[in-house]
Amino acid sequence: MGIRATALKILPQCNFCDEVAHYDFCTRSGKWAYGCENHWREFRKRSGLGLGEGQLLLSHTEVRRMYNSFTNEVKPYEEAFDQVRSCEGEDVEDSIKEKAIG
Ligand SMILES: [Zn+2]
Numbered sequence: 001m002g003i004r005a006t007a008l009k010i011l012p013q014c015n016f017c018d019e020v021a022h023y024d025f026c027t028r029s030g031k032w033a034y035g036c037e038n039h040w041r042e043f044r045k046r047s048g049l050g051l052g053e054g055q056l057l058l059s060h061t062e063v064r065r066m067y068n069s070f071t072n073e074v075k076p077y078e079e080a081f082d083q084v085r086s087c088e089g090e091d092v093e094d095s096i097k098e099k100a101i102g
Pocket residue numbers: 014015016017018019035036037038039
């Protein structure tokens with residue numbers, strides 16, 4: 001349980017390379033870092049996401065695209081972001097889908 005995903009206007013850079021970071025996570029040393037997919041897998045303390053573990057970062061563009069792909073209604077951006085913030089499912093995309101069509 002807990003916040004597992006956050007929508008940001010601009011995604012930060014990975015702390016370990018030049019890639020865009022899609023995770024804000026707790027590393028094995030206990031420090032928090034931004035990481036791309038590869039470096040999240042390499043340095044994460046635990047494989048899960050959630051309180052004390054880390055969260056998935058999505059750009060506003062990604063959220064809008066994902067959200068609108070599930071619904072014909074054009075919803076306000078903020079509403080879509082709120083649904084990402086409150087997302088607690090195993091799969092963020094499934095949770096957004098559930099909320100978009102529900
Ligand atoms: Zn990286």
